[in-house]
Amino acid sequence: MDFRRIEVIFLIVFFSLDIFLFLSFRNSQQLVSSTSNNTSTVAEMHKRNISFGSLDTKSGYAYYLGSQPDESLAQNLQKLNNQKINYEEVNHMISSTLNDPITVTNADRKDVMNRFVQKDSNILFGKQYKYAPQLSTNSQIVYVRTGSLGEVYDKTAQLVFSVSDGEVVGYTQTYVDSMIILHEKQAIKSEKDVITNLYANSEIPNNSKISYANLAYTKLLEAKNSTIYIPVWFVTIKNKDSKVSATKKVNAFTGNIIKSSTNGDNYSAQ
Structure with missing residues (x-):
């Protein structure tokens, strides 16, 4: 399909976003907003033993992005060595079993897997992926696609x-x-706005630590064989007593807390 036709398809899809967002937010999400003063909220969080680093106050900009199904993995399977490969056409996904498992520890797994990912005969397009500790667990090591427009969680x-x-x-x-920009850039909420809003809405418990606060794109919907992505803040909060972590998601455009995922994905971090 030529690029111009792809653009036309995405333009058609984008015009339906307003209707979809209204229905999706009403039926699938519980959205919460806050008008609390950020400065006083930060002071209150410190009093309640909530730890976090310096919060960025810059608002920044982001986009609605779109993509279409990609056959690049299927077209390059022959480059992979030392593994048993299964390719799922419906999900456009590789499932691989390594012939020689790789020994890792909690201390070295990032470095070990970074070296593995960089080799073309191990992982296709590995240089375009980045280790994501926020999404990784003891049983999974997660890498995310990254590019000039940002990371994709x-x-x-x-x-x-x-x-x-x-x-x-x-x-x-x-x-x-590749991603296609569907609309001109729009202002997004700052890290400080997001964190203080989460606290004001009782999403950050006392005696906890904010381990990560990352901005990334995630799937909003699929329409006309295309996928639409929006920017979302992923905020990981770790309880200091139980050591259990949970990741909250916040729409970066609106600042609304996403109570249920738009795409069925639930993320947790250790």
Whole structure:
């Protein structure tokens, strides 16, 4: 399909976003907003033993992005060595079992897997993925697609390694070759706005630590064989007593807390 036709398709899809957003937010999400003063909120958070680093006050800009199904993985399977490959056409996903499992520890797994990912015969387009500790767990090492427009925290563009008994035994991979900007850039909420709004809405408990606050694109919807992405703040909060972590998602355009996922993905971090 030529690029011009793709643009036309995305323009048609974008005009339906307003209707979809209204229905989606009403039926699938509970949206909460806050008018609390940020400065006083930060002081109150410190009093309640909530730890966090310096909060960025810059608002910044982001886009609605779009992509179409990509066959790049299927077209390059022959480049992979030392693994048993299965390709799922419906999900455009590689499922691989490594012939020689890779031994890793909590201390070295990032460095070890970074070297593995960079080699073309191990991972297709590996240089376009970045380690994501926020999405990784003891049993999974997650890499996300990254590019000039930002990172993609979504199962349509992820590399997920399975860890069993200290060994990486295989992985799944999805890939998006390119993103198309569907609309001119729009202002997004700052990190400080997002964090203070989460606290004001009782989403950050006392005696906890904000481990990560990352901005990334995630899938909003699929329409006309195309995928639409929006910018979302992913905020990981770790309870200091239980050591259990949970990741909250906030629409970066509106500042609304996403109570249920628009794409069925639930993220957690260790």
